Amino acid sequence: xxxxxxxxxxxxxxxxxxxxxxxxxxxxxxxxxxxxxxxxxxxxxxxxxxxxxxxxxxxxxxxxxxxxxxxxxxxxxxxxxxxxxxxxxxxxxxxxxxxxxxxxxxxxxxxxxxxxxxxxxxxxxxxxxxxxxxxxxxxxxxxxxxxxxxxxxxxxxxxxxxxxxxxxxxxxxxxxxxxxxxxxxxxxxxxx
Amino acid sequence: xxxxxxxxxxxxxxxxxxxxxxxxxxxxxxxxxxxxxxxxxxxxxxxxxxxxxxxxxxxxxxxxxxxxxxxxxxxxxxxxxxxxxxxxxxxxxxxxxxxxxxxxxxxxxxxxxxxxxxxxxxxxxxxxxxxxxxxxxxxxxxxxxxxxxxxxxxxxxxxxxxxxxxxxxxxxxxxxxxxxxxxxxxxxxxxx
DNA sequence: TAGTGTAGAGAACGATCGTTCTCGATACTA
DNA sequence: TAGTATCGAGAACGATCGTTCTCTACACTA
Numbered sequence: 457x458x459x460x461x462x463x464x465x466x467x468x469x470x471x472x473x474x475x476x477x478x479x480x481x482x483x484x485x486x487x488x489x490x491x492x493x494x495x496x497x498x499x500x501x502x503x504x505x506x507x508x509x510x511x512x513x514x515x516x517x518x519x520x521x522x523x524x525x526x527x528x529x530x531x532x533x534x535x536x537x538x539x540x541x542x543x544x545x546x547x548x549x550x551x552x553x554x555x556x557x558x559x560x561x562x563x564x565x566x567x568x569x570x571x572x573x574x575x576x577x578x579x580x581x582x583x584x585x586x587x588x589x590x591x592x593x594x595x596x597x598x599x600x601x602x603x604x605x606x607x608x609x610x611x612x613x614x615x616x617x618x619x620x621x622x623x624x625x626x627x628x629x630x631x632x633x634x635x636x637x638x639x640x641x642x643x644x645x646x647x648x
Numbered sequence: 649x650x651x652x653x654x655x656x657x658x659x660x661x662x663x664x665x666x667x668x669x670x671x672x673x674x675x676x677x678x679x680x681x682x683x684x685x686x687x688x689x690x691x692x693x694x695x696x697x698x699x700x701x702x703x704x705x706x707x708x709x710x711x712x713x714x715x716x717x718x719x720x721x722x723x724x725x726x727x728x729x730x731x732x733x734x735x736x737x738x739x740x741x742x743x744x745x746x747x748x749x750x751x752x753x754x755x756x757x758x759x760x761x762x763x764x765x766x767x768x769x770x771x772x773x774x775x776x777x778x779x780x781x782x783x784x785x786x787x788x789x790x791x792x793x794x795x796x797x798x799x800x801x802x803x804x805x806x807x808x809x810x811x812x813x814x815x816x817x818x819x820x821x822x823x824x825x826x827x828x829x830x831x832x833x834x835x836x837x838x839x840x
Numbered sequence: 841t842a843g844t845g846t847a848g849a850g851a852a853c854g855a856t857c858g859t860t861c862t863c864g865a866t867a868c869t870a
Numbered sequence: 871t872a873g874t875a876t877c878g879a880g881a882a883c884g885a886t887c888g889t890t891c892t893c894t895a896c897a898c899t900a
């Protein structure tokens with residue numbers, strides 16, 4: 457097992473455990489046990505638990521947004537791409553281990569203690585907003601940024617609702633609301 | 649200082665600290681130092697930290713919903729009461745110590761470890777949904793429950809967004825989106 | 841005033857955590 | 871084969887946590 461494989465295995469175990477139980481509820485020894493990498497090697501790859509947490513969130517941010525984008529970008533019709541976001545959410549909510557948004561959860565748990573974690577959560581939501589804006593722009597609505605921000609509210613609300621109520625159907629309500637908002641925004645544009 | 653005053657002072661200190669820093673980041677000794685009640689008396693009122701956490705969330709649930717309801721119910725026009733919810737959110741977001749929703753935060757931090765905490769978070773969101781449904785019902789929309797659920801998505805999304813971005817204006821976008829949803833829902837009703 | 845009970849301050853206890861260190865085994869080099 | 875470097879297992883360390891206990895001081899009763 458070379459250095460880079462150890463690195464990946466640690467990060468995989470950390471992601472599973474941190475996401476499932478929360479960061480502070482998981483000790484470094486639990487991560488070592490899950491991935492079979494010794495503590496010595498673990499601390500050669502990650503200088504501290506905080507470092508590992510940061511890398512966990514960074515990689516998850518990348519992967520999460522890429523999965524969403526590659527799903528939505530398959531739709532050829534621009535309007536379909538927005539609703540596809542909520543279809544993707546629904547599939548995510550139905551996954552067995554779904555436990556809400558890693559960034560919302562980590563922010564609530566650690567933002568007061570760790571500015572690095574707070575920054576990553578902000579970055580994640582910012583990038584998501586940027587992507588939504590790009591999705592909305594081709595739709596000829598009046599204020600794409602404002603509409604994208606409203607879509608983001610629906611997305612975060614749906615994630616929170618699905619995780620607390622354990623009901624994936626929050627995605628349906630969010631999708632219906634998004635469609636209402638989009639037709640309202642397109643109507644406002646036409647009225648000019 | 650009698651028993652009931654000690655109880656209240658402990659609970660006040662616990663709420664301040666838990667909300668500000670998160671539950672696991674606050675030790676019992678920090679609560680004792682903040683409220684000036686000895687550990688012995690503290691453990692006479694609350695048998696364990698978990699007990700204290702549960703009482704903290706219970707009281708906050710009561711107070712939070714009462715504050716919201718007494719604000720919104722002042723409006724005489726039913727349609728105004730819904731938008732008043734978002735005005736109230738905006739005022740809340742602007743308060744100095746605002747750090748998001750105590751229930752979303754606690755759920756993310758503790759739901760995997762403490763079913764009691766998870767239950768309270770669910771109850772809080774359920775009761776809020778019930779209140780929103782009651783607000784929507786007089787508006788002659790087609791499916792009041794579905795609209796209330798969409799409003800709840802906007803509310804939770806706004807709370808998350810305001811806390812992560814540290815920008816209270818998320819309430820404005822949510823309010824605008826809520827108005828769009830309500831007119832769309834009223835329009836659908838009229839179209840029948 | 842003597843005796844009883846209660847209170848608070850903080851030490852103590854056992855557990856757990858993040859992190860480092862020790863030690864024995866194993867693999868590679870000359 | 872002898873010597874060197876590397877590795878994993880897990881003990882060790884210091885800190886912190888939740889919880890309980892000790893001890894002293896003080897208030898109240900007879």
